[in-house]
Every structure is written in C-alpha cells, then in structure tokens.
Amino acid sequence: MNIIVCMKQVPDTETRIKLKPDFSGIETEGIKYIINPYDEFAIEEALRIKERFGQGQVTIITLGPQRATEALRTGLAMGADEAIHINDPFFEGCDQYLTAKALGRAIKNIPYDLILCGRQAIDDDSAQVYAYIAEFLNLPYVSFVIKLEISQDRKSLIAHRVIEGGAFEVVESPLPAIISATKGLNEPRYASLPGIMKAKKKEIKNLTASDLGFAEDESGSGGSKIKIKKYYYPPQRKPGRIIEGEPEDAVRELVRLLREEAKII
Amino acid sequence: MAGIWVFAEHKEKKIKRVVFEILSEAKKIAVSKGEPLCAVLFGYGIKDLSPELAAYGAEKIFVVDDEILDSYSNESYSAVLADLARNYQPSIILGGATAMGKDFLPRVAAKLDTGIASDCVSFSVDEDGRVTFRRPVYAGKALIDVYCDGMPQMATIRPNVLDLAEPDSSRKSEIIEWQVSQDARKIRARIKETIKGASSRPDLTEARIIVSGGRAMKSADNFKILYDLADLLGAAVGASRAAVDSGYASHDMQVGQTGKTVTPNLYIACGISGAIQHLAGMRTSKCIVAINKDPEAPIFKIADYGIVGDLFKIVPLLTEELKKILKEQ
Numbered sequence: 099m100n101i102i103v104c105m106k107q108v109p110d111t112e113t114r115i116k117l118k119p120d121f122s123g124i125e126t127e128g129i130k131y132i133i134n135p136y137d138e139f140a141i142e143e144a145l146r147i148k149e150r151f152g153q154g155q156v157t158i159i160t161l162g163p164q165r166a167t168e169a170l171r172t173g174l175a176m177g178a179d180e181a182i183h184i185n186d187p188f189f190e191g192c193d194q195y196l197t198a199k200a201l202g203r204a205i206k207n208i209p210y211d212l213i214l215c216g217r218q219a220i221d222d223d224s225a226q227v228y229a230y231i232a233e234f235l236n237l238p239y240v241s242f243v244i245k246l247e248i249s250q251d252r253k254s255l256i257a258h259r260v261i262e263g264g265a266f267e268v269v270e271s272p273l274p275a276i277i278s279a280t281k282g283l284n285e286p287r288y289a290s291l292p293g294i295m296k297a298k299k300k301e302i303k304n305l306t307a308s309d310l311g312f313a314e315d316e317s318g319s320g321g322s323k324i325k326i327k328k329y330y331y332p333p334q335r336k337p338g339r340i341i342e343g344e345p346e347d348a349v350r351e352l353v354r355l356l357r358e359e360a361k362i363i
Numbered sequence: 364m365a366g367i368w369v370f371a372e373h374k375e376k377k378i379k380r381v382v383f384e385i386l387s388e389a390k391k392i393a394v395s396k397g398e399p400l401c402a403v404l405f406g407y408g409i410k411d412l413s414p415e416l417a418a419y420g421a422e423k424i425f426v427v428d429d430e431i432l433d434s435y436s437n438e439s440y441s442a443v444l445a446d447l448a449r450n451y452q453p454s455i456i457l458g459g460a461t462a463m464g465k466d467f468l469p470r471v472a473a474k475l476d477t478g479i480a481s482d483c484v485s486f487s488v489d490e491d492g493r494v495t496f497r498r499p500v501y502a503g504k505a506l507i508d509v510y511c512d513g514m515p516q517m518a519t520i521r522p523n524v525l526d527l528a529e530p531d532s533s534r535k536s537e538i539i540e541w542q543v544s545q546d547a548r549k550i551r552a553r554i555k556e557t558i559k560g561a562s563s564r565p566d567l568t569e570a571r572i573i574v575s576g577g578r579a580m581k582s583a584d585n586f587k588i589l590y591d592l593a594d595l596l597g598a599a600v601g602a603s604r605a606a607v608d609s610g611y612a613s614h615d616m617q618v619g620q621t622g623k624t625v626t627p628n629l630y631i632a633c634g635i636s637g638a639i640q641h642l643a644g645m646r647t648s649k650c651i652v653a654i655n656k657d658p659e660a661p662i663f664k665i666a667d668y669g670i671v672g673d674l675f676k677i678v679p680l681l682t683e684e685l686k687k688i689l690k691e692q
C-alpha cells in the first residue's frame with residue numbers, strides 16, 4: 099500500500115490575525131505555524147493503514163515556503179517514510195488551482211494507491227485542492243470522511259462521508275482514490291522521541307517549479323485563477339450587555355429583549 | 364458567454380433555502396449585467412420543482428431528469444454540469460456551500476479549467492464588470508475580496524447570509540431539458556447507503572437558531588435541557604470542542620475552527636468560555652446570547668445579551684418562559 103498525504107503548514111489556531119497596513123495580506127511576523135489539523139488526521143490514518151497491512155510506504159508532500167520543512171519533519175517524526183517539499187518562490191501567492199496542479203504533477207511521478215488530504219486548510223478555508231488533484235489525475239474522491247476502511251485485497255475502500263443533519267453517506271470506491279479527512283476520523287498521535295531523532299536524519303526531497311514542468315515565464319500568482327484584491331477585518335460586534343437580577347427576572351428580561359429589541363422570537 | 368447559473372440543490376425534492384437566497388442576490392447581478400438568471404436542476408422526477416425557481420427569478424431552468432442523478436455522486440454531477448456549461452457558456456456558476464456544493468463544484472471548476480471561490484458571504488459586480496466575491500479566511504478572522512480570472516467565474520455561497528427576495532409565483536420560466544452523456548454515467552465512487560442522523564433537528568449550518576453547550580454541561584445526559592430548549596424553538600444543538608471531546612456531543616455538533624461555521628439569527632451559548640477557536644465558528648451569528656457563571660468569560664465580549672449564572676438553573680427557566688410566550692402567540 100503506497101499512501102501519499104498532502105499536508106499544509108498553517109498558522110496556529112490561536113493566532114490573532116493582523117493585516118498589513120496596505121491590506122494586501124497578513125503580517126506573518128511572530129506567527130507560530132502548525133500542521134493543518136485536518137491534515138494530521140490524514141497522516142494518522144495513513145500510518146494506521148500501513149500498520150494494519152504491515153507493509154507499505156507513507157509519503158508526505160507539501161507545497162510551501164522554506165519554513166514548511168518543519169511541518170514535514172513533524173510528519174516524519176510521527177512515522178511517515180518519505181517527504182517531498184515543493185519549495186520555490188515561483189509559488190508565492192498561488193491559489194488552490196495552481197497548488198493542486200503542482201501537487202498533482204509531483205504525485206504523478208510516484209506510485210500510489212491512496213491519496214489522503216485534510217477537508218480544508220484552516221488558513222484559506224477552501225476545501226478544493228483535493229477535487230482539483232482528483233480531476234488532474236483522473237481519480238475518484240470522497241470528501242469529509244469520518245470513517246475509512248480499506249478492503250482486504252487493497253483494491254477498494256469504503257468511506258463514511260459526513261453530510262448535513264448528522265447523516266452519513268457510505269461511499270464505496272475502487273483504488274486508487276483520494277480521501278479528505280475530517281475531525282472524528284481518528285486521534286492523531288504525537289511524535290515519539292525516537293521518531294523525532296530519526297526524522298532529523300531523513301532526507302527531504304525538494305522540487306522546484308521547473309522540476310514540475312512549469313515554464314520560467316509563468317508565475318505562481320499569474321497562473322492562479324482566484325486573485326485576491328484586498329483583505330479586511332471582520333466587522334466588529336457592538337458591545338453587548340449583561341442582564342442583571344435574579345435568575346427569574348433576568349430570563350424574563352432576556353426573552354423580552356429577544357422579542358422586542360432583537361425581534362427574533 | 365452569457366448567463367448566471369445557480370445550481371438548484373434539493374433534498375428529497377425540497378429545494379434548499381440557500382438556492383433561493385442565491386437566486387435573490389444573483390438577480391441583481393443579472394439585471395446589472397443584462398444577462399439571464401438561470402437555475403440548473405438535477406435529479407429524477409424533479410420537473411415539478413421548476414415553478415418555485417421561477418418564482419425567485421430564474422428565467423431559464425436547465426432540467427436534467429435522469430435516474431442516474433437520483434443518487435448523488437461528485438463524478439456524475441460534475442460531469443453533467445461541466446457538459447452543460449461547455450455547451451451553453453455561462454459567465455457565472457454559483458451554488459450553496461453545502462455538503463454537496465462544496466464537494467462537487469470544485470470538480471466542475473477543475474473540469475472547466477477555472478477557479479472557484481469557496482464559502483462566500485457576498486458578491487457584487489466590480490468596475491470591470493467582473494464579479495467580486497467576499498469570503499472569510501482564517502476561520503473568519505479576516506475577509507478577502509477575490510475575483511475569478513477564468514471562465515466561468517464560480518463560487519459557493521454560505522447558507523443563511525443573503526436575504527431572500529419576495530417570491531412571485533406569476534413568473535414563468537423557459538425549461539431547457541438536457542440528456543446525460545455516456546461519459547457522465549461512469550461513476551467509480553458510489554453511495555451504497557445513506558445513514559440518517561439520529562435527530563430530526565435542522566442542520567447546524569442551515570439552522571435559524573442554535574443552542575450550544577460546552578464543557579460545563581458535564582455529561583451527555585445533561586444535554587437534554589439544551590435539546591428541550593432547542594425543540595421548543597425549532598433549533599439545532601451545537602457544542603464546543605471540549606464538549607465533543609469529552610463525549611457529551613457527537614462530532615458533527617462541533618462549532619468552531621475545526622468544526623462547523625454557523626450564521627444563525629440566534630446563537631445561545633451555554634457554559635462555553637469563548638475560546639478563539641470557538642468564536643471563529645459562530646461570531647457572525649446575528650444575535651449571540653451567553654449564559655456562563657464566570658462574568659470574566661471571553662464569550663461575554665462578543666455576546667449581545669449575557670446572563671451570569673448557573674446554566675442548570677437558567678436554561679430550564681428560559682425554556683419555561685418561552686413556553687409561556689409561545690403559547691400566548
């Protein structure tokens with residue numbers, strides 16, 4: 099079983115986002131970066147599948163700046179066998195379309211039975227890179243997967259996909275296929291100390307835009323389809339009020355406000 | 364290239380509200396660009412659904428009525444929509460940011476070699492006649508304005524953020540039927556079965572009112588007081604990650620950065636402290652009520668109305684008070 103996990107390095111969920119003075123982007127200074135939480139589920143699932151079958155290879159791949167090597171090291175420390183880093187200033191400011199194009203081209207050159215992604219990267223919140231990769235590689239995919247089983251003969255999978263109202267679709271697909279992982283799929287492990295030591299010695303394979311066949315006169319942002327015009331802060335909420343008084347009175351007042359002021363009930 | 368298309372998602376032959384929301388807003392774009400507003404309807408035995416789409420402004424409706432579309436698959440749905448788009452060349456394709464729309468519309472974008480803006484909260488025509496889409500990033504800690512440098516311009520739109528126009532049932536629309544190609548019938552990933560949710564409550568992402576519980580609920584059984592309140596209001600029940608990870612609530616109930624993003628008219632947070640990851644998922648709710656025994660809890664900073672007190676006392680009182688009021692009506 100050869101499994102590829104696409105993972106992205108993103109700002110920690112605690113990060114308070116500060117915009118650049120000209121609103122062209124976010125201030126990156128002081129940001130702590132982590133592996134996208136949904137991609138941790140993907141890595142964990144890949145490792146569990148490998149362990150279950152007692153054979154196989156887990157390759158993690160990321161497209162990102164130099165700092166993203168730390169995320170790959172963490173993935174290797176969790177137990178991944180190989181790591182690929184698409185690392186080229188060419189890709190600065192590129193969108194999900196181009197990201198997927200680059201990932202697809204890199205993946206095409208390695209053997210795989212299964213590609214695991216996260217349901218969305220928690221920085222751009224797009225939930226689309228795996229759909230583009232699937233189309234570029236002509237693969238089926240199942241998104242928002244909370245339970246995954248690989249058949250004994252390793253030729254197909256059954257995935258539970260989360261839909262609205264707490265319902266699930268049980269989807270069967272032949273392999274190779276792409277899965278996007280959502281919370282509930284598993285509990286990601288922490289890297290062990292020996293794992294961390296071993297990961298330090300592992301080689302990370304670097305790929306550039308030209309390795310992937312992008313022409314020199316193209317640029318990552320130029321080849322993107324979604325172009326960002328401007329960043330904004332979300333509208334501030336008006337300060338609210340604490341309703342004082344005995345519980346009975348406070349509740350009565352709350353209901354009155356919801357009806358007469360907020361006009362909701 | 365002409366036409367503004369809205370994918371008319373329905374569940375068991377009931378058109379989703381978000382479709383009407385998008386049609387209502389897209390009508391303005393259609394008028395300002397002088398292009399027809401069209402709906403695209405997939406399914407089996409669905410022709411009766413057209414009048415409702417017309418009432419919300421769809422001038423043309425592309426109907427693909429075929430047994431293969433009875434069960435959803437991102438492969439068949441994306442293939443048929445891409446075929447239609449190649450043939451009729453719309454300038455814009457929109458759909459709801461629902462479990463279905465988020466799943467297959469990016470694949471349509473890939474087939475048409477264009478971009479798609481996900482989970483947008485508004486859109487408008489800019490100076491150049493292109494559509495600008497506004498969407499949250501970093502779990503709503505910032506917003507971006509984007510445009511799609513490709514044809515068609517595609518986007519998914521978050522439910523519950525756009526206003527509904529008045530439907531006009533006297534409106535008529537032109538029906539255009541389309542046949543599913545042989546290629547679009549090739550499906551690899553197939554739904555074998557749909558397992559229904561345990562509750563009949565509305566989905567969090569579509570609910571008008573949400574009652575949410577945190578770690579303070581202390582047990583799954585205690586959530587009953589929230590279910591009672593929710594059922595009275597026709598509300599959905601949500602939870603903080605702490606409540607989910609402690610096993611008091613199921614994963615699909617989690618609200619926040621690694622759960623669902625919700626925009627109800629009313630969000631009642633019970634025993635939730637208001638961590639940044641939780642706020643990310645619910646801060647765009649129109650009205651927020653917080654019930655927490657700690658007056659310093661950060662949730663009060665974004666709540667419109669707060670009550671400092673024990674939720675096990677306040678919530679049942681609230682249910683009783685609402686019962687009285689609703690009976691009077």
Ligand SMILES: Cc1cc2nc3c(=O)[nH]c(=O)nc-3n(C[C@H](O)[C@H](O)[C@H](O)COP(=O)(O)OP(=O)(O)OC[C@H]3O[C@@H](n4cnc5c(N)ncnc54)[C@H](O)[C@@H]3O)c2cc1C
Nearest residue numbers: 577578579603604605619620621622634636641656657674
């Ligand atoms: C990567 C990452 C992702 C995360 N994603 C999410 C996410 O998507 N959603 C999410 O919610 N969290 C998320 N978190 C967790 C988040 O940081 C908080 O830990 C979590 O939201 C806390 O949940 P809580 O408010 O229920 O619990 P607590 O913070 O423990 O708060 C409990 C509150 O209940 C109050 N209380 C106690 N007893 C009573 C009572 N009897 N009556 C009234 N009030 C009472 C207390 O005063 C307190 O304010 C994430 C964290 C990380 C690291």
Ligand SMILES: Nc1ncnc2c1ncn2[C@@H]1O[C@H](COP(=O)(O)O)[C@@H](O)[C@H]1O
Nearest residue numbers: 104105161215216218219224225226227
């Ligand atoms: N730059 C990237 N490098 C590797 N994988 C990525 C990258 N961006 C997105 N992905 C994968 O695609 C998933 C969905 O991302 P997105 O469409 O950006 O929300 C993520 O959870 C990752 O698994």
